[in-house]
Amino acid sequence: MKFIKLLFAEAKRGHVPLLLASTLPGVMMSGVIALVTTVANYDQSKGPNIYLMGFFIIASVALLLAMNYALNATTVVISNFILQKRLNIARAVRSLDLEAYENIGPIRVDYAIGRDLQTIEEAAPTVIVLIYFVTQLLSSALYIGYLSLIAFAITLLFLSVATFFYRSSYAYAEALSKEATELESAFRSSFDHLLRGFREIKMNARRDTDLFDNYIVQRALAVQDLRVSSGRGFNRGQTLSDAFFYGLLGCMVFLTPYYISDTSTPAKIILVIVFSGGAIASLIQALPAVSRADLAVDRLDALEGELDQAKRAAEAGAGGNKAELVHGITLSGVSYRYKNGDGQQGFAVGPCDLFIKAGEVTFIAGGNGSGKSTLINLITQLYAQDAGEVRWDATTVADDNAAAYRQLFSVIFSDFHLFDRLYGLDAAHDDLADLIREMDLSEKVHYKQGRFSTTDLSSGQRKRLAMVSALAEGRPVLIFDEWAADQDPQFRRYYYEKLLPRLKAAGKTIIAVSHDDRWFKAADKVIWMEEGKVQRVLTATDA
Secondary structure, rough: HHHHHHHHHHHHHHHHHHHHHHHHHHHOOOOOHHHHHHHHOOHHHHHOOHHHHHHHHHHHHHHHHHHHHHHHHHHHHHHHHHHHHHHHHHHHHHHOHHHHHHHHHHHHHHHHHHHHHHHHHHHHHHHHHHHHHHHHHHHHHHHHHHHHHHHHHHHHHHHHHHHHHHHHHHHHHHHHHHHHHHHHHHHHHHHHHHHHHHHHOOOHHHHHHHHHHHHHHHHHHHHHHHHHHHHHHHHHHHHHHHHHHHHHHHHHHHHHHHHOOOOOOHHHHHHHHHHHHHHHHHHHHHHHHHHHHHHHHHHHHHHHHHHHHHHHOOOOOOOOOOOOOOOEEEEEEEEEEEEEEOOEEEEEEEEEEEEOOOOEEEEEEOOOOOOHHHHHHHHHOOOOOEEEEEOOEEEOOOOOOOOHHOOEEEEEEOOOOOOOOOOOOOOOOOHHHHHHHHHHOOOOEEEEEEHHHHHHHHHHHHHHHHHHHHHHHOOOEEEEHHHHOOOOHHHHHHHHHHHHHHHHHOOOOEEEEOOOHHHHOOOOEEEEEEEEEEEEEEEOOOO
């Protein structure tokens, strides 16, 4: 099984002690069973057998210590594995470009570092228990062989047939479990729409009904059917195993005594088999957990493979230094086309030829779906263009300097994420209180103990707090995607008439997406987009 191989591979140099500690309890338990069968036929009139009692104590202590060592070692190994997986996935996600991140999807990554790693963590002790019971059964079978070759042959026959039928049922159940897990991701995606699109759903009853009845309910029912069928498969395997166990027990009770000369031997064999019944039941109950861990390992491997393929070349560590813009940003023949999941070509932007001069205010305007946000992603190199080039002053932006180039920008996206801290900045930022006051947030928000006191604000206030964070970064280029859209008239006027001119006077380069043509005169240049192309560029006098 893949998960068992992974566990011992992660143990590295400690895999041999771990294997020995996992198998020793099973051997010791078989010794204890053998001891119990011997004591059962011991002549008690002779008094306690000190030697057998001593062996019992030694075997029991060895069993407990070895099992404790194996469980503790497994806990350490799996904890280290989970730590490394989380950090590796986080590093890989950091290195993605936006296109690769959108293709892989945050839900899948979240499921991997949450559900899959939790499944692996919970299954780890089960592996040790599994090895313990397998070793106990094998050792007990050898002991039966020592007592009687006939009984050993019958035991092997029953175990072989039971194993064959159980493996068939197990494979069927495991396939259904894998299918259910894959469909679970689709269900979670539908449920995510319910959570994230709550307002839109409340405003559209048909959308609400369609999403719930045709996707959430249907996928939940399909997952349930697969889970039930899978569970029945595992249960069928357990029932078959139990049937063969009782068949074996019946043979030992009613048939083998006639073929064994020593009258005490059948009783010993029956006692061993009765003890083994508990091991068989526990073994079968442990297998589904290991199966789920195998599936989790497969999903993690697949995700890491995709993340590794999607990494942008030579980008690590390239973006730590402060960047400067002297002349401007040039787009020459830049174009980009979205790739649909079915392989068909999607919406295209470009080719675009633009020059954004350092120290100027540039507006990007156009209707919905005209390509404004995609153009921003190309300017910032969150999307790597399919053709053309982007130049930063006289330097062409490529994979090896894209991260450094992006340090030019502070961006407030239309669907921005508001962080609770100024990550990467000095917590004791000198101008922070003034910025919060300037954004009229001082009665609601304070920056203390390295974080904002709250981010539970209205949409307009959240954007103003995002502005505080953006200005605190002190980057030379500021990009605002429809920042004024959620502001009241007072703050909208402040944004266009005071904030943008003040930032320009401070030497900042401003790129702002705006629909409001009443304020176009606040810009040095307005780039007008239609259907993914730059239709015209207006100067301040034209606007």
